[in-house]
Each structure stands twice: as structure tokens, then as C-alpha cells.
Amino acid sequence: MILLFRLYSWLYRHRVPVLPRLLYGLNRILFAVVLPPGVVVGTGVRFAYSGLGTVVHARARIGNHVKIGPNVTIGGRAGLHAVPVIEEGADIGAGACVLGPVVIGRNAVVGACAVVLHDVPAGAMAVGVPATVKQREMEPCRAPTSV
Template sequence: MFNNLREDFAAHQRDPWRQGVWVMAVYRFGRWRYKVRPALLRRPLSLLYKFLKIWIQITTGVDLPCETRVGRRLLIEHFGGIIVSGDTVIGDDVTLRHGVTLGLRRTGVPGAPVIGDRVDIGAGAKILGPVRIGADAVIGANAVVLCDVPAGALAVGVPARIKHRQPALQEAL
């Protein structure tokens, strides 16, 4: 837990006032509490987590449940309006901006997004349903992604269209 917290802190430019640091600290605490044995000791930690999660939702506008599988160094670039489903899987070095939704397409229908490593998700983007976003992909601002995005591709528009980036452009990013 503490190694992940150090990496999360470094990803947020070692600034304790960035709300993404707070969100990640509560998320990592929520994941860590599952490892506490016996259950009698875990119960007060679970209660504390629930209060902290509600406090984080109110103060930052980010809903990141501990059931979500998050890789290392998730960067929450801008806070506010970020909703992540508990079934979502997020890879390493992913960037989220404000207004992003990663979740189910419809209530009661299983399947949440799987986000690859080093994915950059623009402001207001919605990634819905059992879609896979490949490594190094870029999701444009306000894109609504309902289908898989291959590695290194760009998804833009409503619904999102997949555009393959030029090799020189990929290196510049």
C-alpha cells in the first residue's frame, strides 16, 4: 500500500493539495483493509473507509470505489464529476480528467471497461460497457466510447470513431 501511495504522490507532482492524491489515498486504504485479519479488526476499518469515501465524493466529486482494480500511478488530472464503476479495470500510468465516466452501459447488464496502460482520457469522455482500451490509446474530450479501441489509437466523437495516429505524432505525445 505505501509503495503505491508514494508512486501516486509522485504522479501528482508531490503536491499534497491536489485532490487526486486524496482520492488515491482513500482508494488504497480501501483496498488494503481487505487484507486485515481477523474480521473483527477489519470492521472498524471498513466503517472508516465508508466515511472517508463519502467525504472524498463530496469534496472532490470523484467516485472511485475500492472494488475497482487500479494499476500504479493513476493520475487524476482535474477533479470533479469522475465516476468509475466498481467492475472497471484500469492499467498503469492512466490519466483521467474531469467529467470522465467509466462504467456499465445499462443498469443490470454486466460488463465494464478495461483500460490499458498509459491511456490518456480527455475531459468529459464516457467509456461504457465491456470495451477494451489498448495501451497508449488517447480518448478525446467528450468522446462516447462504446467499442474497443486498439493500442495507440485515438477515439473521438459521439459515438467515438477510431483514428489511427501517425507514428511521428505518437512519439511526440
């Protein structure tokens, strides 16, 4: 799925006339993913279940090493021109909606089925409908005990 996207995105950027649109349609039929050729997708991005049910806005930007679950919507909102920016290392859970001029910070986590309408700072977690931001608590490292 992502290799097919990279191919038709490259063709689109090099102004090849019809082929990118046909490959986009093929990707949509085979994998049930709406991933237009204008989307900026970084390296190491993983779409769970080959992007099954995922919809991404044509102007969205997705950074490097992002994990996106199935049935995720990354899109705009009525009356607002800006669209989401997903920064490096973010993790978006299954069924989540990221809508409007939202920035998901580096290594942030969006919980499953969350509806994100506001920015999520780097390293934070957004959960709920509408999503509220929680700071992730990291468990302290403990040295192994010997017996």
C-alpha cells in the same frame, strides 16, 4: 484523493467493516469523485483536478500510468454485465464516457467528450459521439539543422 482511495481500498480488501465506506464518502464529498473501493487502479494513475466529477464503476479496471481528465465516466451499460478495462498508458480526455464491455488498449487516447461504446486498439485514438477509432499519425523525427 488517490492516497485516500488507496487507504480505503486496502481496508476494504482486508474486510475492515465500516471505515472504508466512511472514507469513500469523505473522498466523494471532498473531491467530487465516485471511486468505489472495489475498483482496481494501477500505479502511477493520475486523475486531473483530483478527479473532479469523475465516476468509475465498482468493477472497472484501470492499468498503470493512465491519465484521466475531469468529468470522465467509466461505467457499465444496461443489460450488460461487463465493464470497461483501461490498459496501461491510456489517456482519457475531459468529459469522455467509456461505457460497457470496452477495452481501451495500451497507450490509446480517448478524446475530450468522446462516447466510447466499442474497443479502442492499442495506440489508436477514439474521438466523437459515438466515438470512431482513428490511427494516430506520428510525426517523423528529424535531425536538428545547424545554421
